[in-house]
Amino acid sequence: MASLNVGNLGEYLREQRRAAQLSLRQLAEAAGVSNPYLSQIERGLRKPSAEVLQQVAKALRISAETLYVRAGILDEREREELETRAVILADPSINERQKNVLLQIYDSFRRENGFVPEQDETDEAPRADETLKADARKDDNPHS
Incomplete structure (x- = not known):
């Protein structure tokens, strides 16, 4: 597995949040996390758990696997395999x-x-x- 790259994750989350036209507060509320905690994740100061990433992904309506790859939790090949399996099963x-x-x-x-x-x-x-x-x-x- 790749090492945790929190800065890259935070920048990506910020871009996704802005693309979804959500404020930090709105995303935090939709994801069920605190506003300061989400801010720290976006600034690369905190390492979120897979569960938190899943909640944020759901709120942003993006793939949780994509966030796992950005956070270094999941390898890119693993993500592609999981997404392929999910499409078949769905x-x-x-x-x-x-x-x-x-x-x-x-x-x-x-x-x-x-x-x-x-x-x-x-x-x-x-x-x-x-x-x-x-x-x-x-x-x-x-x-x-």
Whole structure:
């Protein structure tokens, strides 16, 4: 993980707050933190917790993961992976089984490209191709 870069975070929060046309007091109230505490975060004097960052992100209507990266809590690659997973899981046009299969395929490609360690033999998660075959058998046999 990256080291904590509070100054960069504070500048970014200030920019986001101004872009949202919120005063420091308005953002503090919306995020449920004190006005002086938020001011200290913006000035790079305080290191907020992940929980506080999540509250601020929600109030600003931005990704909490983006703030985690700015604060050095989360690596950029981890953020991208989390956002990809969140988009898949939030898609109302596909069912839970399809979401799981899609995530398994995604993980398979990431492993193939060296971004995720290989699953060990004790891992019980089925491979995507095995899940697809099992689903096809279920579709062929409606009595199972």
